[in-house]
Amino acid sequence: MNRRDFVLEIRTEEIPAAALGAARRDLGDRVRDGLTEAGLAAEAVATYATPRRLVVIARGIPERQEDVFSEVLGPPAAAAFDAQGRPTRAAEGFARAQKVDVGDLVVVESPRGPTVSARRVVPGREAAAVLTEVVPRAVGSLSFPKTMRWGNGGASFVRPVRGVLALFGEDVVPLQIHGRPATDRTTGHRVLSDGELEIRSPQEYFEKLRAAWVEPDGETRRTAILESARRLAREVDGSIESDSDLVATLADLVEWPGLVRGSFDAEFLELPEEISTTAMRTHQKYLPIRGKGGLLPHFIAVMDNRDDRKGLIAKGNEWVLNARLADARFFLGEDLKVRLEDRLPDLARLSFQDRLGDYRRKTERLQVLAETVAIAVERPDLVETVRVAARLCKTDLTTHMVKEFTDLQGVVGGIYARREGYPDSVWKAIYDHYRPTSNADEPPRDAASAILSIADRFDSVAGFFLLGLVPSGSKDPYGLRRAAFGIVSIVTGRQWRYDWSAVARQALALHAGTGGASPEDALRALEAFFAERVRNLLERRGHAYDEISAVLNVGAWDFADTADRAAALASARRETGFRSLVLAFKRIRNIVEGEHPDAPSGDLYREDAERALAADFLQARRAIEQLARGRRYGEAMATIASIAPSLDRFFVEVLVNAPDEELRRNRLALLAAIQKEFSRLADFSEMVVEK
Amino acid sequence: MLTLQRLIADLSAFWEGEGCLIEQPYDMPVGAGTMHPATFLRVLGSQPWRCAYVQPSRRPADGRYGENPFRLGKHLQLQVVLKPSPEDAQETYLRSLETLGITLADHDVRFEEDNWESPTLGAWGVGWQVLMDGMEITQFTYFQQAGGIDLSPISAEITYGLERIAMFLSHVNSVYDVMWSETLSYGQVRREEEREMSRYHFEFADAGLASSLLDGYEREARTALAAGLVLPAYEATLACSHQFNVLDARGAVSATDRVGLIRRVRDLACACARAYVAERETARTEAVPEPAAV
Numbered sequence: 001m002n003r004r005d006f007v008l009e010i011r012t013e014e015i016p017a018a019a020l021g022a023a024r025r026d027l028g029d030r031v032r033d034g035l036t037e038a039g040l041a042a043e044a045v046a047t048y049a050t051p052r053r054l055v056v057i058a059r060g061i062p063e064r065q066e067d068v069f070s071e072v073l074g075p076p077a078a079a080a081f082d083a084q085g086r087p088t089r090a091a092e093g094f095a096r097a098q099k100v101d102v103g104d105l106v107v108v109e110s111p112r113g114p115t116v117s118a119r120r121v122v123p124g125r126e127a128a129a130v131l132t133e134v135v136p137r138a139v140g141s142l143s144f145p146k147t148m149r150w151g152n153g154g155a156s157f158v159r160p161v162r163g164v165l166a167l168f169g170e171d172v173v174p175l176q177i178h179g180r181p182a183t184d185r186t187t188g189h190r191v192l193s194d195g196e197l198e199i200r201s202p203q204e205y206f207e208k209l210r211a212a213w214v215e216p217d218g219e220t221r222r223t224a225i226l227e228s229a230r231r232l233a234r235e236v237d238g239s240i241e242s243d244s245d246l247v248a249t250l251a252d253l254v255e256w257p258g259l260v261r262g263s264f265d266a267e268f269l270e271l272p273e274e275i276s277t278t279a280m281r282t283h284q285k286y287l288p289i290r291g292k293g294g295l296l297p298h299f300i301a302v303m304d305n306r307d308d309r310k311g312l313i314a315k316g317n318e319w320v321l322n323a324r325l326a327d328a329r330f331f332l333g334e335d336l337k338v339r340l341e342d343r344l345p346d347l348a349r350l351s352f353q354d355r356l357g358d359y360r361r362k363t364e365r366l367q368v369l370a371e372t373v374a375i376a377v378e379r380p381d382l383v384e385t386v387r388v389a390a391r392l393c394k395t396d397l398t399t400h401m402v403k404e405f406t407d408l409q410g411v412v413g414g415i416y417a418r419r420e421g422y423p424d425s426v427w428k429a430i431y432d433h434y435r436p437t438s439n440a441d442e443p444p445r446d447a448a449s450a451i452l453s454i455a456d457r458f459d460s461v462a463g464f465f466l467l468g469l470v471p472s473g474s475k476d477p478y479g480l481r482r483a484a485f486g487i488v489s490i491v492t493g494r495q496w497r498y499d500w501s502a503v504a505r506q507a508l509a510l511h512a513g514t515g516g517a518s519p520e521d522a523l524r525a526l527e528a529f530f531a532e533r534v535r536n537l538l539e540r541r542g543h544a545y546d547e548i549s550a551v552l553n554v555g556a557w558d559f560a561d562t563a564d565r566a567a568a569l570a571s572a573r574r575e576t577g578f579r580s581l582v583l584a585f586k587r588i589r590n591i592v593e594g595e596h597p598d599a600p601s602g603d604l605y606r607e608d609a610e611r612a613l614a615a616d617f618l619q620a621r622r623a624i625e626q627l628a629r630g631r632r633y634g635e636a637m638a639t640i641a642s643i644a645p646s647l648d649r650f651f652v653e654v655l656v657n658a659p660d661e662e663l664r665r666n667r668l669a670l671l672a673a674i675q676k677e678f679s680r681l682a683d684f685s686e687m688v689v690e691k
Numbered sequence: 692m693l694t695l696q697r698l699i700a701d702l703s704a705f706w707e708g709e710g711c712l713i714e715q716p717y718d719m720p721v722g723a724g725t726m727h728p729a730t731f732l733r734v735l736g737s738q739p740w741r742c743a744y745v746q747p748s749r750r751p752a753d754g755r756y757g758e759n760p761f762r763l764g765k766h767l768q769l770q771v772v773l774k775p776s777p778e779d780a781q782e783t784y785l786r787s788l789e790t791l792g793i794t795l796a797d798h799d800v801r802f803e804e805d806n807w808e809s810p811t812l813g814a815w816g817v818g819w820q821v822l823m824d825g826m827e828i829t830q831f832t833y834f835q836q837a838g839g840i841d842l843s844p845i846s847a848e849i850t851y852g853l854e855r856i857a858m859f860l861s862h863v864n865s866v867y868d869v870m871w872s873e874t875l876s877y878g879q880v881r882r883e884e885e886r887e888m889s890r891y892h893f894e895f896a897d898a899g900l901a902s903s904l905l906d907g908y909e910r911e912a913r914t915a916l917a918a919g920l921v922l923p924a925y926e927a928t929l930a931c932s933h934q935f936n937v938l939d940a941r942g943a944v945s946a947t948d949r950v951g952l953i954r955r956v957r958d959l960a961c962a963c964a965r966a967y968v969a970e971r972e973t974a975r976t977e978a979v980p981e982p983a984a985v
Contacts, residue, residue, distance in 0.1 A: 013781055014819060016804035051802075146806065148817035150833050151775045152844045159817075160833070162778070190785075191795040253801060284825055301825060303799035313799045316824025319862055326864070327761055349942065354950050 003043070003060040004127070004169035007202035008135060009186055010177060011163035014051040017252035019144055019158055020218075024049035030138035031056050038130045039065045048216040050255045052190070055216050057202060061168070065124030072098050077107045077114035091116060128168050132175040135166065139177050153179060163187070170201050188212020189255050192306060213256045213306060222251035228259040229287050229300045236261070238289035238296045246281060253285070254304035261289075262318040266297040268325040271332065272415050278405050279324045286321065331400035340416055343395040350397055353478075355514055356463040359394045365510040366390040370455040372506055377451065377496040382425070385448045386455075389429035392417060393452060396430075410434040436486050443490045450490050454503075457483040462507035465525055466516040481533065488533045492563045497631075501527065501557040531556040538566050546688040547573070553683035561631070568633030569682050572641060573689075581644040583691070584651065585684040588671045591656060597669035604666040609646070609653035614670055616646040621677050633681055640678045647674075693861045695767075695871045698791065698853060699745055702769050705790045706743035709783060711771065714744035719926060720933040723748050723809070724770030724850055728925060731812060733772060734834050734846040735964055736971045740774040745853070749933070751940035754889035757882040760865035764888050765881075769851040775844030776833055784821070784831065784849055791860065799824050807832045811932055811956045813839040813964070816848065826859050828852060838964020839957075898943035905934040905952070912959045921966045928959040 008031070015023060028047035035042050035058060043060030074080065080091035087095075087102050095102040098118035108117045142158075150160040155178035166173040166182035175182050185196045186209070193212035199205050206216060215221050225247055233240045251257065268276060273295055280286040286299040301317045308314055347359035356362070370386040396402045396413030405412065414431025418424075425448050432444035433452040444450045461480050464470065471480050491500070504526050508519040517525075534556045538548045543566050551565045572578055605611045620639050627636035656671070658664045678684070707713050717727040724746035725731060733740045746768050754764025773780055781802070785795060802819035807830060809815070816832035830850040834842055854877070857869045867878030912927035935952050938944050944952065 014802040014804075018804070146817060148833055148835060148845075149843070150845050150847075151778070154843075160776075191800065253803065258799075286825075301799075303824075304801055305796070305799050310797050312797050313824045315862070316798070316826060316859065319859070319864075320825040323761060323864065327759075330759060349944070351949060 001066075002063045004063060005202040006042070006056075006058040006061050006127075006131065006168045006173070007165065007199070007205050008056045008058075009163075009165040009205070010054045010139065010161060011165070011186065012052060012054070012157070012161050013159045015049075015054075015159050017051070017249045019146075020049050020051065020252045021248075023142060023144065023158060024054055024218075026142050027054050027138060028056050030141055031058060031135060034134035034138050035061060035130075038134055039124070040127050040130055049218055049252070050214060050216060050221075051253060052255060053186075053214075053216065055205075057205070059202075061127050064126050065130065067124050068122040070120050070122055071108075072118045072120075073108070073110055074098070074105070074116040074118060076112060077116055080105070080107075080116040094118065128171060128173050131166070131168060131173045135173070135175050136177055155179060165199060167199060167202055167205075189214050190304075192256065215256055218251050221254065221257045222247055225250055225257050225259065225302055228257075232259060232261040232300050233287075233289045233298075236289060236291075236296060236298050238291045238298065240287045240289060240300065243281065243287065246285060246287065250285060250302040254302060256304060256306055258303045258305045258307055260301050260303060260308045260314040260317065261298055262286075262301060262314045262321065263298050264318060264321050264325060268322070268329065269295060269297055271325060271328055274408060274411050274415065275328050275332070275401065275405060276325060278408055279328055280321065282405070282407055283324060284317070284321055286317070327404070328401070331404060335399040335401055335412075335416065336419065339420060340392045340395040340413065343398045344391070346398040347394055350394075353463065353467075355467055355516075356511065359397060362459060363391060363394050365459050365507075366393070366452075366455055368510060369459055369503070369507055370452050372503055373451045373455045373458075374448075376498045376500075376503060377447075377494075379447055379451065382448045382451060385423070385425045385429060386451050388422070389426050389433070389448060389452050390455065392422075392426075393430045393433050393456075436489065439482065439485060439489075443486070443493055447494070450494060454487050454490055457487050458500075458503055458507040459510070461487075461526065461529075462504060462522065463511050463514065465522045465529070466508060466511050466514050466519070468516055470525065470529070480529075484530055485533045485536060488530065488537050488559045491559045492537060495560050497558055497560045499557045500530070500559065504530075504557075527557065530559070534559055534562055538563065541566075543570060544688075546686055547682075550682040550684060550686040553686055554679060554681065564631060565633050565681050568637050569687075571634055572637035573687065575638060575641055577641045577644045579689045580648055581641045582684050582687045582689045584644060584647040585675065585679075587651065588675045589685040592668055592672045592675060595668050595672070597665050597672050600666050600669040600673055604663060606663060607654045609649045610667065610670070613643070613646040613650045613674075616643045617670070617674050617677075624678070628681065636681060640681075640684075643674070643678075692870060692873060693792075693857065694873060695853065695857045695869055695877060698857055698860075699767075699769065701790055702787060702851065703743060703745075705787045706771055710741050711773075712742040714742045716744060716746050717929075719929050720749045721746065721929055722750055722932060722936060724768040725809065725812065725814070725848065726929055726932070727770065728922065730770060730772050730846075730848065731814070731837060731960075732921075732925065732964070732967050734774060734837050734842055734848075735840060735968050737844065738774075738971070739844075740772060740846070743769065743771045745769050749936070751888070751892040751936050754885060754892055754940070756889040757867070757878075757885035760867070763854065763866065763881075764885055764892065767853040769853055771849040771851075772846055773849070774846035776847035780847040780849075781831070784829070788823075791856075793823075793860075802831065805830065810953050811935070811960065812837065813957045813961045818848075823859065826855065828856050828859065838967075839961040840964050840968060892937060892940040896937050896941050898938055898941045901934045901937045901941070902943070905931050905938070905955075908934065909955060909959065912963075916962055916966055919966070919970070921963055921970055924959070924966065925963040928956065928963055931959060932956050 024047045028045050032045040040061050042058035045058045048055040074094035075090045080088055082088055091105060092102050095105055100118045100120055105116050105118055107114050144158040147156045147158055149156050157178060161178045161180055164177045164180045164182040165186045166175055167184055172184050173182055184199050186199060188197055189212055197208050197212055199208055209216055229240050277288045280288045280299050286301050289296045289298045303313050347363055350359040352359050352362045367387055367390045370390040371383050374382045374386050393413055396409060399412055401412045402409050410433050411431055414427045417427035417430050428446050429448035429452050432449035433456060435441055435444045444453050461483050464478050464480055469478060504523060508522055531552050535548050547566050547569050550569060551562050556562050605614060620643050623639050624636045656667045703713055714729045727746055729742050729744060747765055748768050749765045751764050753762050755762040801822045803822055805820040807816045814837040816834040818832035820827045821829040821831055832848045834846045834848055836842060854866050858866055861869060863869055867882055869877040871877050871880045908927045908930040912924045915924035915927060935956060
């Protein structure tokens with residue numbers, strides 16, 4: 001079978017960098033799957049993207065589908081042909097339905113006896129024809145965070161589609177995307193290249209585009225940026241910090257990555273570094289340069305240009321950054337005129353949430369809750385620190401700096417508190433209290449900050465749950481999953497053992513008067529919500545699904561403890577005897593389901609196996625209680641597993657459903673007691689083992 | 692020498708050459724060029740429309756007593772509306788920069804995602820901020836919705852920040868150093884105004900008056916709407932919006948008030964938009980001839 005390569009390029013106006021990677025991958029996947037489903041699997045599919053084009057190159061697509069032989073059985077031969085062997089109406093009808101000539105029907109042997117059969121060869125279609133269907137369908141099935149319409153058309157895409165190139169070998173594939181017919185033409189770089197490019201084959205595509213100052217491969221652009229940035233930094237005896245997210249974004253903002261190094265006024269080095277580097281990184285997407293003694297007054301900017309022949313680009317970027325830093329210095333000067341303490345009244349003008357009130361009220365709640373959390377984690381020594389930090393931690397929301405540098409909320413407050421002479425413990429608590437800002441971010445460094453972060457998150461999550469503003473599906477507009485996950489990861493990271501339902505209950509109580517759900521309902525919803533976050537955490541730690549369910553079934557509110565129990569369970573399941581323990585527990589669960597026996601009575605044991613089990617149980621229970629108190633869960637679980645042989649023997653030798661009702665109830669009671677006592681660490685019956 | 696007035700003249704001439712009607716600034720305080728009826732109302736409905744105009748945009752809360760080199764309580768926008776958005780909207784925009792003497796190959800021009808939204812107008816769009824050598828010089832938006840109404844056709848809105856561009860092109864470090872004409876600087880023309888307006892809005896404006904004006908104009912807008920007078924209703928809406936901005940600058944808008952106030956203005960803007968569309972569709976009054984294509 002002859003094969004050819006296929007190239008597809010969809011040209012658009014600038015696609016947001018944040019949407020580009022997924023668009024590229026999804027398009028490649030859907031084209032690949034579409035081809036495979038159509039029996040035209042490509043030998044290799046590669047995808048590329050720039051802000052202005054999505055590219056799929058599918059190598060080695062068969063030129064046409066295989067012919068398909070089909071056979072359909074019809075009526076019995078006896079009904080299809082009359083005595084003279086002439087086709088009957090039944091045969092004619094069948095032939096018509098199968099679109100074959102009645103004369104082409106054959107008789108074959110089938111389990112029903114001689115039967116008429118219509119045999120047909122469905123010829124494979126040309127790949128080019130199939131592509132005209134597969135590709136538009138693939139493009140149509142793409143989903144984006146936000147789509148738009150443009151011009152007069154009804155088309156909807158991430159950004160306006162401006163052209164399509166589609167070549168199968170050297171032939172244009174006559175497909176259409178959002179009303180645009182494919183051609184063999186494309187365009188080069190927006191300002192570095194003139195006019196159209198004619199592409200004669202997929203092989204020519206890269207060569208011609210690169211000659212026209214477009215690098216289609218994002219990975220190549222990324223590497224080029226990194227290498228040039230390192231070189232430019234070395235020239236001023238500095239280095240760049242690894243910032244892979246920023247470099248990846250920069251690579252997706254340009255078609256031809258050029259780099260320039262610029263400088264800013266050295267006097268701005270006096271600004272807090274968090275502020276100047278945020279101005280560079282977040283606002284301007286520059287890479288800061290660091291020397292041995294700290295930040296250098298240089299930066300690296302990525303441009304969509306091959307060079308800066310007149311030096312205008314460096315000069316322009318320098319001017320912009322200097323202006324930004326001058327602005328920051330102005331804000332700093334203005335902000336320092338008003339102490340954080342004096343900003344408290346202004347918090348009343350800042351809405352936290354319409355119905356949950358303003359930030360002044362949030363601050364009041366936080367002071368109470370932070371104190372509770374400090375006590376909960378057995379750090380009464382930090383109560384004073386967190387109370388002061390809680391009082392001040394939101395005041396930076398009223399500063400010029402945070403209005404301009406929103407990412408620096410908390411950090412700015414910390415910096416200002418430091419300048420005002422607050423103790424280290426206080427300003428550091430403020431500085432870090434929004435951390436972790438993402439599931440990948442580090443937790444707060446200090447205990448006081450961790451306490452504040454936990455209190456802040458409980459307050460938000462509790463408030464939104466009371467109002468019924470809970471995340472659903474992919475929607476989590478208030479970031480509550482992230483907030484709750486932050487609590488779970490801080491608490492487990494610090495091994496802060498505590499039944500957090502008490503804090504949740506207080507957080508709900510502090511929102512009294514808000515209306516909405518009853519605190520009891522909200523608490524139940526929160527329990528399930530936090531259990532899911534614990535599940536996420538345990539999944540990240542590599543725990544199996546059944547281990548997670550087993551520990552969550554016996555309560556999740558003590559997050560650190562739950563994580564420990566999961567770890568113990570993961571090692572216990574590798575022990576001999578564990579399998580039979582699980583099977584025994586599954587059996588017990590089925591037997592005692594729906595029964596409500598009292599405590600077992602020693603007087604009613606009749607069989608040896610029964611007495612042995614009861615004795616082992618009592619002994620193990622004492623040991624387990626002690627081990628569990630010492631949180632030696634591994635040993636506790638091993639001890640639980642040690643009664644598996646007595647359980648097995650019990651099930652072999654003892655008839656639970658004894659004819660004597662009293663005996664039957666007592667045996668159930670023994671099993672129920674074992675199940676209850678030994679399931680405090682994990683619900684073993686949830687575990688999956690081989691039968 | 693680059694002057695602000697030359698910049699305005701060159702851009703206006705360029706867009707006139709692209710078949711745009713050259714409108715005049717709206718003679719009421721507005722927060723953005725988008726609020727001019729030549730944008731907000733004209734993007735509604737099916738009639739083609741191309742226009743350009745300068746709009747002084749007032750944002751009292753951004754005032755800095757004439758002391759901050761970048762922030763102004765009133766700045767100038769040059770607004771272009773292209774309806775329906777043409778195929779070559781981006782290229783045409785880039786050519787407009789070339790008419791200012793900018794050689795694109797000597798610069799870094801980028802379109803970076805920046806979607807625009809105006810809660811008070813019930814409007815949003817998708818587009819970019821245009822960066823030149825790291826400086827935001829233009830907002831480029833495909834309007835998707837205005838006054839709560841899904842738009843069709845879609846308009847392209849190009850908003851040049853004139854002070855920014857002038858500062859950038861003349862590489863001065865303060866907006867007040869931009870030359871407005873050959874002899875007068877921006878500071879000489881406007882600094883005193885910035886000082887006085889800041890003092891007034893931050894220290895003296897009567898919040899009680901602003902609040903009752905807002906209430907009054909809201910009633911007026913409803914009255915005009917009931918009488919089928921769309922433009923007067925819209926003007927009253929703009930007056931409400933401005934009074935809201937005055938209250939905000941004065942620090943008289945509490946967190947809870949804010950949401951409610953914005954909703955009140957949006958409700959009016961949406962009602963005006965609906966009335967405008969209904970009027971156009973039923974009466975078909977004075978159809979605007981399509982501006983000559985170039």
